[in-house]
Amino acid sequence: MTKRILHRAAPLLLSAVLATAGPALVAPPAAANDGVSQPAANYSSVASPGGPIAAAPPMGFNNWARSECRPQAPLDGSPQLDYSFQQYMQDNAKGLYDAGLIGAGYRTVTVDDCWMYRNSSGYLHGALNWGARTEVRDATKQPGFDHELTAYGAYLHSLGAKFGIYETSGTHTCSTYTPIAPALANGSEYHEQADANSFVAWGVDALKYDNCGAEEPLQTLDTRMSNAVNTAVTNANNAGTPRPNVMFNISAPAAYNNGATKSAAMNWVRGLGQLWRVAPDIWNDRDNGVTDPWSQPLGVQSSYNFGAYQSFDATVDLSRYQGPGNWNDADMLLIGDNGMTTAEERSQMSLFSALAAPLVISTDARKFSPSYLDSHPAEAGHLRASLDILGNSEVIAVDQDPLGAGGQRVSGGAANADGTPAATSGLDVVVKPLADGSRAVVVLNKGATTANYTLDLKTAGFNPTGAGYTVRDLWAHTTGTSTGTVALTIGAHDSAMLRITPPSGSTTTPRGEITASRNNWSKASLCLDNYQSRTSNTAVDVYPCSGGSNQQWQRNDDGSILLLQAGASNLCLTAQSTVTAGVINGQQGQWVGVAPCGSAPGWQTWTYNRDGNLKLAGTTKCLDVFNGATTTSGTPISLYSCGAAPAAIQANQTWAAPFRTPPTA
Known part of the structure; x- marks a missing residue:
């Protein structure tokens, strides 16, 4: 959360110049990056000196887009009143683990808002209730978290996951009530060092930092927390209790529309953190009537929430800011049980990987466990397709490519008659340069019917001279060659994703x-x-x-x-x-x-x-x-x-x- 101050037919490679290759082109292995694997002794809390933290876009899970602060029921039919927020998060982490997604790179498991309260002494502790007043226990409400989050963090680490946590730079978070005395407001403003000390003591690996309740300038607040985290990590290491670096995800740029203030923020965040939100929230609040998470227009449900396509559309224009250790956060992947079709899920994965965006799943990951899939056949087909999408190592490798370039929309981005982005018609073509000289190309069909498209290699920035280019379809897992064009057939709301490798000696031109x-x-x-x-x-x-x-x-x-x-x-x-x-x-x-x-x-x-x-x-x-x-x-x-x-x-x-x-x- 960040607040403001029909299956696709596999792309058919039909061009006359496209021939089946011999051995399949194998994409480089995905270097899935949790962003926090380097010891603090080697890296400060900023992206330099010593090399970047989060050298590749971070990957993980966050509960917000799927469940926000709403209490959820256990899947095993046990009494809901006994089911805590902490257990829900642990069950999601276990679902990721059982499905192989932590092993695939989705390591940073972040709990969003409503996990906390602040006591009268100014210290954060686990919420006493889930989704209600968090500072006074109410036996009619589901429980929140342990008083201290040390055991929770240890559980995540035991799965090979990283511990991510949410706070805000202001006096209060975006979704909590004014506290009942003597409890204090739960935002980090005026409490930065105490909160950073708690996070490091609990074993937190990543901090997502919102903008709500800010009384001082966001740059002042974010600088203070960045310094506080660095101090806490340094003190822990000096005391003989080594702690890893804490990856810092800053929300400040998402507080502003494009303009001087936004541009300034896109510069100053680079020295404080490793990733930053740039636009409104992707929202899948089905309880409040969201019916189209793929292309929900801004302002239908909220002035600060929109669909998966709109998030891509708002982020792609900022790709020039990307690079190792510095990532535009396009918000969360709605791949799973959020109501998108398999085609739309594949398209979001294609687009976000082409953006070099952090890949952060927000779904009910408990349902990814093999036992749930086996016992729920009506849901299993779609969820297994979701797992195939999330686990596609060739697509992940594009996202994690060491060049760190964001994708550029070279064609498309049309507008409706009212000037809003055309999310339901036309084609978008996105090209991402890769470190080995290849280009990843995504062709998105936004329309409601199947579309045919012929991709000219010049559109991808290549300068063909008659030699063959290797064309790998990253969803169909097929390989061919082309000397000039590639013909594609793409289903409604679906995408083709290609990795095109040039012959030796070829050149590119933007x-x-x-x-x-x-x-x-x-x-x-x-x-x-x-x-x-x-x-x-x-x-x-x-x-x-x-x-x-x-x-x-x-x-x-x-x-x-x-x-x-x-x-x-x-x-x-x-x-x-x-x-x-x-x-x-x-x-x-x-x-x-x-x-x-x-x-x-x-x-x-x-x-x-x-x-x-x-x-x-x-x-x-x-x-x-x-x-x-x-x-x-x-x-x-x-x-x-x-x-x-x-x-x-x-x-x-x-x-x-x-x-x-x-x-x-």
Whole structure:
């Protein structure tokens, strides 16, 4: 939780240039990473020096999206009133273990809100009740947790799991009542060191840190807790009781829509933690009427909750911030008993792995145990398919790839008529660079019927020369070769996921859409667009993404940005050298359009940085959406003074552009 201040037919590789290969291409083994395996003596609580904590995206489990603070019944029919929150979490951990998911890498088991209360002396203890007032025992309520959580943590460790815990940076968590005196509010604000000491003493390995109840700036609060955890770990080690590093998951960026404050937060969190939430919660609150966890629009149930597709859509534009030890947290996987179809579950796994997102399951994992599956045949078919999805080592390997690059949406991302993301129609194509020179490609069919799609290897960033590329279908586990295209058949709400390995000596060039930063989570990003697809006297604007070639760009090594529009030969993104009246709106500005490449090299060379600025090389001016109207279709693009980093980065100068490797600054 983070608060704000039909089975798919396997993709058919039908292209005439695709032939069955010999031995199957074996993907690298998944380097599933719990993020906390390094001893504190070697690593501080920040990502450097000494190498990154969470060198690959963390994997695990969290109860929130599935059950929130709601008491659950035991599955064996025993009296519910005796069934505690702690036992529920232990049973989920055991379900993960029995199903082989802890062994597959899903190690960090995190209990979310409502596990705690704070006594009159200011110390956290296990909740006395589950899902009600936590500080005074009520015999009519189900129990919460042990007074101290040491034994609970030891149980998780005995399964080979890691102990994750939730708190908030403010005075009170998001889902608890004002306490009854003498108990104190249960948030960590003003109690950071005491809480960090408790966490380390209990054996906590990972801390998820929310924003609720904050009275001070989030940067101040998150810095204080990061320092407190580091101090607690250091003190424990100095006292002869070695403790591992505590992985720190910060929620601050998710408190803000895109803009200067969000951009600043995306920078300062890097020095404090290893992962951070970037957008609203994925929500599967079926008790409150959520009927479509796959594509629940923002605001239907809550102003801060949306579906699995919307979470991907909000996160993909921030892939430039990713890298080993620094991860965008797209929230939880709803794979299991949350109401998505098998196709939708496969698509969420494909998309999140392509994002290099943390893979955190939120489902009733008790049902993954072999004994439950054997005794519940009506549910077993779907749940076994869920386990196959979660356990796919080839897909996990893409998520865990050591390059750490996030996926880029090179085509798709269309908008509905009201400007919201089109979650139920069209295709999205996502490309993720991999450390060995391969590319992972996800093609998502958002429509309600089967779709055919021909993938051009150039779309994935390759430069084919006639030699064969190895194409591995990561869901069908089949291998073929291609010299130019791959034909796919994809079921409704399903996805094809390919790992494409180039022949020796081949090259890559970043290609795809360039999208403007949206200023509202409920709106779709708009694409940098060649105005009216003209081939002369042309301007560029932002326009709903269509997948058209007039919105496809190629970032060349010399800094030029080539338009890939069919019929538009050798045109590059070009800034005017003077202020003129605009082609689109008639207003005065230093407008940007396309012109023959090489015709004005001083006005055609662009740099791209982690903050998302496309800056005219050798100047202090950036590609700018006129008047800040980043979600208004048809708005022209100008050249304007760049907002100063890190505190004054402007949303209308922030772009998601394709890259070969993530920008480092």
